[in-house]
Amino acid sequence: MRTTEFETSGERRFLVASDFDKTLSFNDSGYVLAELLGVPGFEEKVAGLARTHLVQQGAELAYLLRHDPAFRGVRREHLVAAGKKVRLKHQVDLLSRVLAQGLPGYEFPFYVISAGPAEVVRSALEGIVPPDRVYGTEFDFDPATGEIASVTRTPAGYGKVTVLEGIEAALRVSPDRTIYMGDGSSDLYVMHHVNSRDGHTIAVSETKAVGRIAQRTVISDNALSVLVPILEEVLLWNSTQIRALFASHGMALQDWDKIHTDWVSFHPMGARHDATHLALLG
Secondary structure, eight states: OOTHHHHTTOOOBOEEEEOOTTTTBSSOHHHHHHHHHTOOOHHHHHHHHHHHTOSOTTOHHHHHHHHOGGGTTOBHHHHHHHHHHOOBOBTHHHHHHHHHHOBTTBBOOEEEEEEEEHHHHHHHTTTTSOGGGEEEEEEEEOTTTOBEEEEEEOOOTHHHHHHHHHHHHHHTOOGGGEEEEEOSGGGHHHHHHHHHTTOEEEEOSOOHHHHTTOSEEOOOSBGGGGHHHIIIIISOOOHHHHHHHHHHTTOOOOOOOOOOOOOOOOOOOOHHHHHHHHHHHO
16 A cells, blocks of 8 residues: 555545444443443353354344343433443544544545444544444334334444445445554454455554454554554655654654564473473483
């Protein structure tokens, strides 16, 4: 993805798509909703579903909302209220503004694709990301009771790929100009997909499974940090240009450490292996 490829064709648009839970926020929206409703053991419920592989990773909350009796009374207003309680990472609003304004000569339309309930995510990002640019799990609500009657769409697992391809087609953005950022195992499918088509992937957590796939990993409690690999590897800016951009928005880039991390573990060898090793040495 080099800028020189687009200078003659006039194509200067890059799609930036992001997960929501723990990518743009500090906490899981499902946990916030469970806490709001007084439902205990949410994390245990999710872990139990993950062990059974009954639903795609990331779709656990959607399943619980539809099938778990503890969540039976959830209505649209509960989802909206939970969104207001989600704690966003610092400067999500500034990240959205910078991308909306674009960078010299380039457009960066910003979309959010989450397996979380659309009402929760849109409520959390109200005034920051337009609701028509937020994709989440959609429900049908019973007109009589207001309770969830069915799940109509869940952008989890490969479902995120389907949504992403639809946005690319609508914006007429080629796959190699797609940038996706996420934090967990629910992003594996879409990251593999973006990488396979010469796009760019950014991990925002130290989760090993995602770190092995993402082309860059950025660890920060400030959402603005994801601009660093975009500016470096997509627009080919140098550190002086990057620092100047942040400064123009009143943000000083204070700590910027580039560290290559090797995840290594060992386990003791059995006595039989030790004896064989000694015999070879002798």
